[in-house]
Amino acid sequence: MPSLSKSMEKLEVESAFIVLDKARELERQGKEIVHFEIGQPDFPTPKHIIEAAKKALDEGKTGYTPAAGIYELREAVAEYISESRGVDVKPKEVVITVGAKMGIFASLIAFLDPGDEVVIPSPTYPAYEGVTKFVGGVPVTVKLREERGFSPSGEEIASAVTDKTKAIVINTPGNPTGGVYSREDIEAIYEVAKKRDIVVISDEIYEHIIFDGKKHVSALSIGDKEHTVLLGGFSKSWSMTGWRLGWVIAPEKVADKVAKVQLNSASCPASFVQYAAIAALKGPWDDVWKMVKEYEARRNLIYEEVNSIPGFSMIKPAATFYAFPNVSKLGVKSSKLADMLLNEAGVALLPGTSFGAEGEGYLRISFATSRENIKKGMKRIRDFVKEKFS
Known part of the structure; x- marks a missing residue:
């Protein structure tokens, strides 16, 4: 062999x-x-989501869909993100992915060439570093400190950035720490990202599982669309891990590349699952x-x-x-x-x-x-x- x-x-x-x-x-x-x-x-998984999947199956929605997902779900995600982040998002800027992991994989592939550096606050979800290495990039980790509630220091992020830095990957709320990045720290990250023309890839899959009356602070609400790729999905908030469905929000030219990666790997998400996801977003919650x-x-x-x-x-x-x-x-x-x-x-x-x-x-x-x-x-x-x- x-x-x-x-x-x-x-x-x-x-x-x-x-x-x-x-x-x-x-x-x-x-x-x-x-x-x-x-x-x-x-x-x-909530019953109304399961019923929506059954209905889609009964209606024969079992074939291929566009690589970026069905328009109805992309529209629903765009509406949800626009309302929750206070930023106008169009369906053409949304890609429905086979789980949020596909979003991580495709987003990093879309930006990285061999030797490009990715700044990653750590400890964090291991796929960011693993995929970066796989595609020939170089992960540069910045330690998340317990005394800061596992929110990164903007100063330390800035000091980790070099001329080779292509992306900063953040995860808030964060796995494994349960930490939530402060608004000030996200603002500091964007200050360097805009100055150095670096993309911020923000994984916000745990956005709703937040405690003590706090509200999720999204990178997309603080930064700008041209320097942001937003990752999310249905696995955690709606208890849909096995349904394998996520989303990527990105500028249209980036979204097209993410969809291209998915087309060449998984083709598209399961069609009936996408109709169930519309029901998840529409509620009840x-x-x-x-x-x-x-x-x-x-x-x-x-x-x-x-x-x-x-x-x-x-x-x-x-x-x-x-x-x-x-x-x-x-x-x-x-x-x-x-x-x-x-x-x-x-x-x-x-x-x-x-x-x-x-x-x-x-x-x-x-x-x-x-x-x-x-x-x-x-x-x-x-x-x-x-x-x-x-």
Whole structure:
């Protein structure tokens, strides 16, 4: 067999799925596992969305669509973004993608040539760095600091920019930290982006899962359309992870290239899923807000639980359904600690280094699970830490 391409060595596998596989194997061996590893809502997709999908299937909407998605959904997304961001967005500036991951992949491919640099505040979702490397770009990470609530320093972002910088990728609300970027920090990012003619790729997939009465601050509302690519989707807010549907908002010439990438890889999103997504945007939104309310209650619970564990400390996540406790006081690498908790305590979670080297000393815990599971998992962790580290 011929040798595989060297670029494949740069394309990494998302750690959550590796840990999930390990956990499932332990379950097959008869061990009970508490799952905190996967960032997947544990709520069903709202019924009116499912009914819309059924209706589309009954009507025979099962064929190919345009690579950029059906016009009706692009129009609905444009209307939603225009209203929520206060910026006029046209359907031709919208591409419906096969999940938000396709949006990340296609957007970076659209801009990067080999050797181009991408500034990435980290720890963050690993696909940004992985795709950058895969296409020959150079990721330049800037550490997100706990004392700042995991919002990036505009000054540090600016100092990371060079003549080779082509893009800055931001994720707010953020995975894995649960942090929300401040308006001032986003403004500082755009100050350098406009001055140096750099695109800001803003992943806002968790925009609705935000707590304490706070409102999402979108990059598109602060920056300008010519320097912004906005990523979003249906997986998190509407509990539609398996439906695989996202969106990219970009200037028309960029949107055309994103659609071209999708055409040459996945052809188009599933047609009946797109009709269901129209129903998601049109509402009702009651189920979304019920989910967010429950996530906030779980956030409060896990905040109390984590901070009661010796050697653990955590700031209260402002958004998402992730806790990101600091475990550096235990004096063990986060990857080793995560393995020990899985194999010895029966708790599956992720080391902070799954989200970049800057995540060392942290763990990521998904609280997209029941309060009962949270209590059970936290007790196992507490008992384990007291036994091994007291």
